[in-house]
Amino acid sequence: YRTREKIVEREVQVTLTVNMTNTTEGNETVITEIQKFPELIDVGTGKPNVLGIVMFAILFGVMLGRMGERGKPILEFCDCLVEVTMKLFTVFLWYSPVGIAFLIAAKIVGMEDFTVLLGKVGMYFITVLIGLAIHGSIVLPFLYFITVRKNPYTFIYGISQALATAFGTSSSSATMPVTLRCLEHNNHVDTRVASFVIPVGATINMDGTALYEAVAALFIAQVNNRDMNFGQIITISITATAASVGAAGVPQAGLVTMVIVLAAVGLPIDDVTLILVVDWFLDRFRTMTNVMGDSLGAGIVNHYSVDEMPPLEHEMHDLDSGKVPNGQQDTTPV
Incomplete structure (x- = not known):
């Protein structure tokens, strides 16, 4: 009983702190009690915890998927909500040129030297292109090479038509067929592997979008003369990666999640208009990077799983008739 009483007393002491303050007024001393409650939540900043919301949404989706049939109504509601949101966003895109023109005009009027901003936008444009080029031509092929031990550029040549389609449509979902x-x-990837990896990759594997959003956030910080410390840069990286998972495979969908990244580090959301001028062109290159990442990922999965999967029905028929399936060598002893 005494132990329980001490625990309660300790918790009350932590929750409520009383400070005694002595103040002298003339010849009298007044003792004032100041009660301070611990501030568990800082409500004075008025900034939402965006990263926490993103992580909660990811965990909520994982748990919802594990519930099976009981979670299906909520899952269908979320799918419908996403579809309605993207349809509204598509309608807004038709009128975006007019709005972008006025937003940029307002930014130009409020600036002392427009050429400085133009130079910064140009450097941002070049930086994103260089980053996507390094990621698409060096990083992704290197990962494919060290896992599959084959020439990655031969594999990339086999999906050149898909990359051209991605550049033209700016949509990984439209490029999926x-x-x-x-x-x-062209690359003889198993149908079951490709049919599983590509739709999943077109939904959650947005490595080009994540790179673009991180660079765009740093660019907007530089325009506003904001120095990002190491912790804020890590926050931008994590938020951009998590937000890109929720980006839809439609043109310029990264602008929707870009707002989340800016809000996570307290950057002005209105400055997203600075990157709208070149976003329509950069969107084509990052879509190519997304499609390349999905395709190389399918090649890696196919390399590790093709020998463990049972043959398809037409392959069984070919084996019965003495034919060798595509991509395999005849090892029958003579």
């Missing part, structure tokens, strides 16, 4: 055809016919 072409990507599947290139993987199955």
Whole structure:
């Protein structure tokens, strides 16, 4: 009983702190009690915990998927909500040129030297292109090479039609049929592997979008003369990666999640208009990077799983008739 009483007393002492303050007024001393409650939540900043919201959404989605049939109504509601949001966003894109023109005009009027901003936008444009080029031509092929031990550029040549389609449509979802055809016919990826990896990759594997959003956030910080410390840079990286997972595979969908990244580090959301001028062109290159990452990922999964999967029905028929399936060598002893 005494132990329990001490625990309660200690908790009350932590929760409520009483400070005794002595003040002298003339010849009298007044003792004032000041009660301070611990501030568990800082409500004075008025900034939402965006990173916490993103992490909660990811965990909520994982738990919702594990619930099976009981979570299906909420899952269908979320899918419908996403579809309605993207349809509204598509309608807004039709009128975006007019709005962008006025927003940029307002920024130009409020600046002392427009050429400085123009130079910064140009450097931002070049930086994103260089980053996407390094990621798409060096990092992704290197990962494919060290896992599959084959020439990655031969594999990339086999999906060149899909990359061209991605550049033209700016949508990894619209490019999906072409990507599947290139993987199955040109690179001989198993149909089951391609049909599983590519739709999942077109939904959550947005490495080009994550790179673009991180660079864009740093660019907006530099325009506003804000120095980002190491912790804020890590926050931008994590938030951009997590937000890109929720980006839809439609043109310029990264602008929707870009707001989350800016809000996570307290940058002005209105400055997203600075990157709208070149976003339509950069979107094509980051879509190519996304499609390339999905395709190389399918090639890696195919390399590790093709020998463990049972053959398809037409392959069984070919084996019965004495034919050798595509991509395999005849090892029958003579």
